[in-house]
Amino acid sequence: MLPNPDTVVVPDRNPGHSSGSNGNGSWGQLLDNNNSPTLKNLNIYSVNEPIDSKYAFAPILTSNTEYYIVNPDGKESLLKGSRAPAVRGSGGPVTYRISNVGYYKGQSVDILYTLFAENKRLNGNVNVSNATQHLTLAPVGDDTNFMYTNINASSSTYINNNIMYVKSGTKDPIKGINGTMNHGKLSYRKAVYMDPDVFRGGRVPNSARTASGSQPGTGYSDLYNINSYNKGSLFITANAPGGYEYKYNNFSELYTSPSGNMNVTFYMFAGIAFYNVQTTSASPILLASPDVIGITNDNSDKGNKISWNVIQAFPSQPSDTYLDNYALHFKIPSDLNSNDVSLKIKNSAGTDVTGDFNIEKDNNGNYTATAKSLSALVNKQYTFTFTGSITKDQLANEGFLNNYLDTSSNDPYYIKMNGEAYATYGLKGNNYTTKNDDGSVTSSAISKMAINSYKVEPELSGSMTGGPYHVDNKVSFSWIAQNGNSDAKWGGLVFKINIPEGLNVDLSSLKLKFGSEAAYSVPKSNYDYDTSSGLLTVRSNDNSYISTGAETLTYDTVIDNTARGRTVSKTDTSVTGTDMNAFSKPGDVKPTASTNTSSTSLNVESDSFPSSPSFDKDFKNITESSRGDGKNRINDVLNFVLTAQNKGNVKYSKWGPIIFKDVIPKGLDLDKGSLKLQLNNDTTQSPTNVQYDENSDGSITLTVSTDTDLSEGDNLSLNYNATIDPIAGDPSSGLSPLTNKASASGKDINGFANGSYGENITKTDSKKISVEPNILKTNFTNQKKKMMIQTINFQIHSLLSMAMLWITK
Numbered sequence: 070m071l072p073n074p075d076t077v078v079v080p081d082r083n084p085g086h087s088s089g090s091n092g093n094g095s096w097g098q099l100l101d102n103n104n105s106p107t108l109k110n111l112n113i114y115s116v117n118e119p120i121d122s123k124y125a126f127a128p129i130l131t132s133n134t135e136y137y138i139v140n141p142d143g144k145e146s147l148l149k150g151s152r153a154p155a156v157r158g159s160g161g162p163v164t165y166r167i168s169n170v171g172y173y174k175g176q177s178v179d180i181l182y183t184l185f186a187e188n189k190r191l192n193g194n195v196n197v198s199n200a201t202q203h204l205t206l207a208p209v210g211d212d213t214n215f216m217y218t219n220i221n222a223s224s225s226t227y228i229n230n231n232i233m234y235v236k237s238g239t240k241d242p243i244k245g246i247n248g249t250m251n252h253g254k255l256s257y258r259k260a261v262y263m264d265p266d267v268f269r270g271g272r273v274p275n276s277a278r279t280a281s282g283s284q285p286g287t288g289y290s291d292l293y294n295i296n297s298y299n300k301g302s303l304f305i306t307a308n309a310p311g312g313y314e315y316k317y318n319n320f321s322e323l324y325t326s327p328s329g330n331m332n333v334t335f336y337m338f339a340g341i342a343f344y345n346v347q348t349t350s351a352s353p354i355l356l357a358s359p360d361v362i363g364i365t366n367d368n369s370d371k372g373n374k375i376s377w378n379v380i381q382a383f384p385s386q387p388s389d390t391y392l393d394n395y396a397l398h399f400k401i402p403s404d405l406n407s408n409d410v411s412l413k414i415k416n417s418a419g420t421d422v423t424g425d426f427n428i429e430k431d432n433n434g435n436y437t438a439t440a441k442s443l444s445a446l447v448n449k450q451y452t453f454t455f456t457g458s459i460t461k462d463q464l465a466n467e468g469f470l471n472n473y474l475d476t477s478s479n480d481p482y483y484i485k486m487n488g489e490a491y492a493t494y495g496l497k498g499n500n501y502t503t504k505n506d507d508g509s510v511t512s513s514a515i516s517k518m519a520i521n522s523y524k525v526e527p528e529l530s531g532s533m534t535g536g537p538y539h540v541d542n543k544v545s546f547s548w549i550a551q552n553g554n555s556d557a558k559w560g561g562l563v564f565k566i567n568i569p570e571g572l573n574v575d576l577s578s579l580k581l582k583f584g585s586e587a588a589y590s591v592p593k594s595n596y597d598y599d600t601s602s603g604l605l606t607v608r609s610n611d612n613s614y615i616s617t618g619a620e621t622l623t624y625d626t627v628i629d630n631t632a633r634g635r636t637v638s639k640t641d642t643s644v645t646g647t648d649m650n651a652f653s654k655p656g657d658v659k660p661t662a663s664t665n666t667s668s669t670s671l672n673v674e675s676d677s678f679p680s681s682p683s684f685d686k687d688f689k690n691i692t693e694s695s696r697g698d699g700k701n702r703i704n705d706v707l708n709f710v711l712t713a714q715n716k717g718n719v720k721y722s723k724w725g726p727i728i729f730k731d732v733i734p735k736g737l738d739l740d741k742g743s744l745k746l747q748l749n750n751d752t753t754q755s756p757t758n759v760q761y762d763e764n765s766d767g768s769i770t771l772t773v774s775t776d777t778d779l780s781e782g783d784n785l786s787l788n789y790n791a792t793i794d795p796i797a798g799d800p801s802s803g804l805s806p807l808t809n810k811a812s813a814s815g816k817d818i819n820g821f822a823n824g825s826y827g828e829n830i831t832k833t834d835s836k837k838i839s840v841e842p843n844i845l846k847t848n849f850t851n852q853k854k855k856m857m858i859q860t861i862n863f864q865i866h867s868l869l870s871m872a873m874l875w876i877t878k
């Protein structure tokens with residue numbers, strides 16, 4: 070029948086009701102509830118002995134169960150009615166989905182049931198071309214909750230069906246699933262084989278079922294003529310033909326499927342068989358969900374919550390084996406206040422069924438939830454959700470954080486706490502405690518809670534006084550910092566304001582206002598102003614924290630003349646402060662919260678500020694002042710002063726940059742080293758940009774360029790000395806009087822004329838300098854001049870000699 074290592078010897082003849090023995094051992098007998106020794110010999114549990122809860126999953130059909138056929142294209146069609154269409158072996162494998170048949174470790178389970186599935190373990194007569202199978206979906210007799218497979222095949226043939234347990238609505242197998250494969254209504258003679266790598270070497274009888282019609286239930290576990298082969302994975306039944314044979318051999322096999330699926334193979338001694346998927350009696354299975362993520366706070370409840378989900382699956386039970394009692398026990402961590410812990414219970418449909426349990430708790434954090442109705446628990450799954458609160462003080466406590474902070478987490482940080490649960494129950498007069506796979510009683514679950522940092526929700530708004538805007542207008546600004554999270558604290562605020570070009574900030578006007586308190590002037594120690602970049606930094610008091618209030622910074626600015634007729638750009642402002650209630654690990658610096666905003670730009674009107682330029686030139690004879698004759702003579706030194714002035718009183722008027730031009734006439738020798746500039750009454754300075762140009766008439770044009778703009782009332786003077794050349798005293802030269810012409814020029818920078826700003830304005834002045842003629846002809850040759858001087862000197866000497874002679878006489 071099967072290849073090695075699973076080869077078995079087919080019985081030498083068809084087993085029957087009166088079979089005594091065959092080459093493989095004795096047949097069983099009609100067994101009752103008295104624990105006949107034969108039960109143990111066949112690895113069969115007593116009906117009074119609960120199996121390990123890990124095998125408690127057993128599929129059962131409910132009003133929520135639906136049936137689908139999987140089409141060749143993979144799509145699924147819902148089946149309706151009492152029977153699925155007949156499937157012929159020649160048509161190849163056909164797969165059905167039976168949805169919502171139970172829960173396994175918190176997961177809703179579907180079955181993918183494939184008829185005529187391939188089994189590579191099989192050899193021998195596998196000709197099933199004429200065989201048929203069909204599923205009966207509607208209730209049959211008293212077995213209202215079970216699905217039947219009707220098999221019709223030739224004698225001495227094999228039929229293989231495959232069962233795969235998948236997550237509901239998917240094709241994802243539930244790997245490593247443990248449970249019971251429940252068999253019933255095994256009509257007439259047949260052998261049934263389960264994959265040996267799945268079978269767990271144990272069978273559990275179901276207690277007697279009530280027969281339909283006049284036949285009552287026997288009250289026995291009717292394991293009739295059953296024997297095990299091949300490591301127990303093969304059993305052979307031989308029900309008595311006729312009568313109420315469906316009542317015999319209702320039992321289950323324990324399995325663990327690493328891949329989530331298994332084969333069930335039938336050897337047909339005769340051509341017709343009935344087979345159902347039934348249930349078994351088993352203890353409850355308790356699953357404390359590992360690594361349950363606690364409620365992640367979204368600030369809706371303004372509290373830090375941590376929760377545990379304990380999932381209790383109750384296996385389906387035969388009709389007369391309900392639990393005697395059931396209670397779930399849960400212990401919360403010692404650092405949680407048990408008075409603040411709540412419990413909510415929901416069934417598999419998500420309905421709140423907390424009221425179906427009596428709930429008790431003590432001062433040590435122990436909770437007990439006792440079921441009021443035991444029959445309601447069958448084939449159900451309940452989720453017990455315990456929720457506790459962690460206080461702000463605990464999150465600020467270094468000892469608490471050292472015990473519970475998940476150091477591997479970061480933004481958000483997590484608290485990890487362990488909850489412990491177990492269940493107690495009674496079954497057929499005996500009391501039990503749930504056990505885990507490792508044999509331990511208590512199921513532990515580490516729950517995580519995302520720490521609510523109560524982070525600041527920073528807001529910054531601004532306003533300024535309205536226009537129209539003119540040069541020299543005052544523009545006041547106000548910046549309001551607010552926090553949108555009332556549980557957060559935002560403090561030690563630092564405002565940074567970029568004062569745009571065209572605005573001059575009045576630092577004495579800086580004021581801060583905290584909440585409803587009175588505004589105060591910002592001390593100089595709390596602000597800095599970088600004049601080169603225009604960055605103003607204002608610091609509030611370190612002990613001021615915003616919760617739901619606001620902190621307001623105000624100051625005044627004045628529109629500078631440079632902004633006239635243009636747009637002053639927006640004022641960019643940011644504010645940063647300590648996020649005091651944001652979580653940080655012990656020893657870490659508190660994080661900060663920042664935001665920024667900008668004002669609107671402002672357009673400055675194109676006002677006109679005309680200047681009133683004037684220019685004059687004066688000179689003084691320095692040499693003459695010692696003679697006192699009021700005459701300008703050759704070789705005299707003259708001091709010249711050229712003065713340019715903006716005489717107007719119009720604010721913001723400017724004339725410049727000033728350029729002096731002075732035509733030094735022939736007959737004046739300029740002392741270049743004497744040139745000096747003086748603004749108002751400031752210290753004199755030598756000009757740096759001087760140019761001398763010789764003219765054809767022998768004059769020299771002196772040009773002195775400056776970068777000085779004259780505001781209202783300002784004056785700029787150019788001072789220099791020049792010596793009267795002897796040629797200017799010769800009447801024949803025609804140079805006297807000497808004419809000295811000078812000018813000062815510059816732009817009317819802020820004046821608006823002829824449709825534009827900055828018209829050039831030049832002012833001039835001139836002086837005439839009369840030079841006394843020299844008594845000597847200056848046009849003699851040097852030799853003649855020498856002879857004349859000698860003659861004069863001789864004549865004077867002769868006169869002196871005569872006078873001395875006269876005196877002697």
